[in-house]
Amino acid sequence: MKIVVHKEDDALYIRLDDGEIVESEEVSEGIILDFNSDGKVIGIEILFLSQRSPDTLKKIMLEAV
Template identity: 45%
Template structure:
């Protein structure tokens, strides 16, 4: 999952899949679902994002992983 915010258009895009979008459906004013050729959701576009959420509090969390062990010498 990838989040992209575009300040110049005040839009937020949430990419859910690497698949290419083939169709778009507006489900609410300024909220567009991108669908692949099979009708599966691949992304969500949100216009006027700063009016809908406090972007300063918007955080992305990644799972923590253990560091790789050093290679044997």
């Protein structure tokens, strides 16, 4: 797993697997999931990071597990 914060883009990216991303879907405003060819989530991008409350981020992180 790799977690990267892009300060310039105001985004957090969580890479769960090194596989190839074949599809992405915005599942909620500013929450984008990346899928591999098997339809499994291999990446999670959270946009507008500075505008989200710490409680919201904790919830997102716990739901991703």
